[in-house]
Amino acid sequence: MTAYTPHDWIDVGAVEDVPLRGARVVHTASGDIAVFRTGEGKIFALRDRCPHKNGPLSQGIVHDDGVTCPLHNWVIDLATGQARGADVGCTGVIPVRAERGRIHLGVAALAGRVA
């Protein structure tokens, strides 16, 4: 278990830990974060809650830069957290970056929620 340390970015794991066109969950005290890796290898992170009925977006199908929620098929844009199409709603975007094969989440976002 990785301990929480107060840096700007925290390492949550290797890029390869997340399947292409897939997602993994990071548990935090303030709720789950879904870390996505697209078919092109881009990394995104969102609160793991669909704005519709709180469906776990990490369990959805990842396509392009979007994810389809497993509960009722809302499509959420991974970059903006906004629902696509006719649906309206927004999921919190977590700052994320990939460096030297490692994924880092923005601490401020985490800490803000934790505190």
Next chain:
Amino acid sequence: MSPKLVVIGNGMAAGRVLEHLTDDAPEAYQITVFGAEPRVNYNRILLSPVLSGEKTFDEIVTHDDAWYAARSIDLLKGKEIVAIDRAAKTVQAKDGSVTPYDKLLVATGSLPFIVPVPGKDLPGVVAYRDLDDVNTMLAAAQHGGSAVVVGGGLLGLEAAAGLKMRGMDVTVLHLMPTLMERQLDPAAGHLLKKAMEARGIRVITKANTHAIVGDGKVEAVRLDDGTEIPADIVVMAVGIRPNSGLAKAAGLEVGRGLKVDDHMVTSDPDVLAVGECAEHRGQCYGLVAPLFEMAKVVAAQLNGDTSAAYTGSVTSTKLKVTGVDLFSAGDFAEGEDREEIVLRDAARGIYKRLVLQDDRIIGAVMYGETADGGWFLDLLRKATCIADMRDTLIFGQGYVGGAALDPMAAVAALPDEAEICGCNGVCKGKITSTITAKGLTTLDGVRAHTKASASCGSCTGLVEQLMSLTLGDQFNRAAVQPMCACTELGHDDVRRLIIAKDLKTIPAVMQELEWKTSCGCAKCRPALNYYLLAAWPGEYVDDNQSRFINERVHANIQKDGTYSVVPRMWGGITNPRELRAIADVADKFAIPTVKVTGGQRIDLLGVKKQDLPAVWADLNAAGMVSGHAYGKALRTVKTCVGTDWCRFGTQDSTGLGIRIEKFMWGSWTPAKVKMAVSGCPRNCAEATCKDVGVICVDSGYDIHFAGAAGLDIKGTEVLTHVDTEDEALAVIVALTQLYREQARYLERIYKWTKRVGIESIRAAVVDDLERRQALFDRFVYSQKFAQVDPWAERVAGAEAHEFRPMAHFEPREAAE
């Protein structure tokens, strides 16, 4: 009483005569048709797509029983005529029956030419002429193995491509130095050889077959140079000859074929001939377009229009091997007074050659890009002077006048008499005027009324463009519902193309079929994953990321993000040990809800995702496996207690249910499949609202299907009655496999049935025992790779990342 017309032969030419005749003068004749084949009339030129799996036989039927019945035509299937008595004006069938005629139409077609080498009669040597030949080839392909095709012409190459697609090792033997030398020049023949080899087909040219060897059946083909090529099947596709023996025996004038004049009348004024058996002005034809032209004349003659005349045909050839575009027409031998224009684009694999004489096109060969074939053929037929457009002629119609036209403008620019459909001789004016006159808005409508694009289908694009031009916005080309927003293609096209183009991965499908998105969407990806899985069992690697979460983690997601777990209970039977294990699991993992389902098993609801592998491990330990309650797959086979306990039970319904479930579990299907077996017509297992249901009766088993009890409520249809449990299993498995191969993703059995028709399903799995067996075998093969308990796999560590969070952060600071 109207005069009697007897037609010998029920092929494409005869069918077309009957169409014209009964359309124009429905009451003119009492018609009797003798067909040697035991089936209705079908489009013989589409046998290759049937062989390759791109079409089913039902899709190529041109005239079904109802068609003959509606026109009061007496069709005698499987009844071969063995003699014509012209003096008595009668024909005699093999069974001795004699039928009188006033007018006789001979449409006996052609016979395949079998190379007269030792071993030609061995079992395993087939021609490529009719559906029986195709079925023989398909049966051979079931077992893989090797095929040798003798003959590198049109038919031989189509057969080779089809057998290759069916998984055989294929070698083509061709006597001449290049393939299709009668239609192609050596350069195009070379490109074609390369294209065949790229498909994994071995091509040996200048190959002289010496003998077919084997002990009791075909084992190999020996060439003149001593080379032996192993073969489980040998397809003879070296040519055809007119089938005119019957006519000759009747004293009719016969050359290579049965001689006819321009009115299609033979040396006997009451006997006409049509099609491949006929010889007209010294020519015999083996292509469909001339047959149809002849048919028009025959029908007119029979209707008393003696002015109608056939004057011969200029034919063109298209190879029906998907992915190989090839067109040839006319004469392209080199000669003193001939010139040629050649375009080569090796990088794009394009080769075009026009042979000119006196500023007129006399021959055209196109490989790789054939869109202008129709235009060249039109110029050739009309002997149009091309001097003015010679500079750009080879680039096609789009460049005439200097600037490139878009395809639509090119079609708009065609004259009304330009031929659009070569098979049926339908010109542009006929199509546009029929669209307007009949108010047609669909492709099927145009096909029905004009026949354009109704035979080989290669002009479909042109016909659609004409419809667009004529109808404007009224024409909705997408009468086919696209799979999703990522493509214009419908589910059926995608399924067909996956097989036809040999596409084996989702990226390959998206690339080849020009997907509009970079990696699909949640609608198309699971569908493609299923189609690939169904098309290439054992070969395609399941793409977990393209599966809905339930199938990815083998449990059902619930509204709060927890999962439900349903172990299999074969036929709904359980025991104290299993029940104890379930109870223990529920206790150990604090599973909040334990529920009995409608499918006779137990559902554990509210399991945390990370607990899933441990829950499965405990259930596995008690001998239980995944119930696939989450899958587009076989769910349950519900049963009653049958003869085991019930005083009314007629058969062992529980035993049959368990047998079916054990045989079929694990198979992925287009949508969920629920089955049931009831031991008597009281139907306690509620089999008559299931996807497949069996009602046991004293005399055996009534097999029902296509029921629904969800969004729609629908009682089942009766598929058939069988006498034994084995047969019941065979029919159910074949039915399921047909459904797996034909249905669109998420289409339940009742919806698929409504779409394709009960009759076509019954024909495949009840009437046609060979087809039933083939379907059964394919299901069994795919089960080899499907019957793996996904729970045990994951307990053993597969996809472990799915069940573990990537990281876990304690709120240490906040707590401090």
